[in-house]
Amino acid sequence: MTTATGKTPVKKTAVEPKAADAPKGDGKTTCLVCGKPLVRGSKDGMGATCREHQGKIRKYARQAEVAPEGWIGMSVVCREFRDAGIPISKVVTAAGGDACTKPTLDPVFDVVYVGRRKYMHPEVLTKGMKLLSSSAKATSPAKAIKASALKS
Numbered sequence: 001m002t003t004a005t006g007k008t009p010v011k012k013t014a015v016e017p018k019a020a021d022a023p024k025g026d027g028k029t030t031c032l033v034c035g036k037p038l039v040r041g042s043k044d045g046m047g048a049t050c051r052e053h054q055g056k057i058r059k060y061a062r063q064a065e066v067a068p069e070g071w072i073g074m075s076v077v078c079r080e081f082r083d084a085g086i087p088i089s090k091v092v093t094a095a096g097g098d099a100c101t102k103p104t105l106d107p108v109f110d111v112v113y114v115g116r117r118k119y120m121h122p123e124v125l126t127k128g129m130k131l132l133s134s135s136a137k138a139t140s141p142a143k144a145i146k147a148s149a150l151k152s
Contacts, residue, residue, distance in 0.1 A: 053099050061100035061111040067119045074111070074118035080125055081132070090132050095120070106131055 030037055033050040044051070067073075074095070078088045092098055094105035095118075104110055108128045112119045120128075 053101055056101040057099045058113060059101055060096040060103055061113050061118075063113045065114065067114050067117075068112060068121075070122050071112060071119040072122055072125070074120055077120050077124055077128075081129065084129060084133075086129065086132050091128075094128070094132060 031042075031047040031050055032045040033054075034047065036047060038047055040048075046054070074091075078091050081091050082088055091109075094109045095111050096102045096104045096109070100111050100113075106128070108121055108123050108131070110121065
């Protein structure tokens with residue numbers, strides 16, 4: 001059966017959503033936590049990064065149903081920083097790492113997760129850029145504490 005435009009109509013079927021706590025991989029070839037392929041064999045069914053981050057993921061981030069008004073997606077923030085000549089790795093480090101497992105450099109780098117997307121406060125494009133443009137201040141809080149302890 002075809003429509004007036006000559007195309008076959010697509011039949012939509014309902015898809016059962018997976019339970020949130022259901023494993024994402026099989027544990028033999030894919031990680032049980034994130035579902036990514038396992039490069040090396042694994043005794044516990046997890047990849048190295050998931051094992052390292054276990055219990056710490058999103059520890060220093062907030063979660064919300066919708067993004068706060070005016071907040072900017074982290075991909076846009078990273079693009080702006082890159083265009084200003086600041087490496088994306090500095091933004092990620094200042095925001096607590098890839099999975100927000102560490103404290104942020106400054107409250108302006110706080111992250112809000114909406115599902116799997118990350119959002120940052122708009123001031124990160126002004127105040128945050130000033131903080132990261134001076135390399136002396138662009139260290140993690142732990143490194144800053146060590147540096148101040150060495151000076152005294």
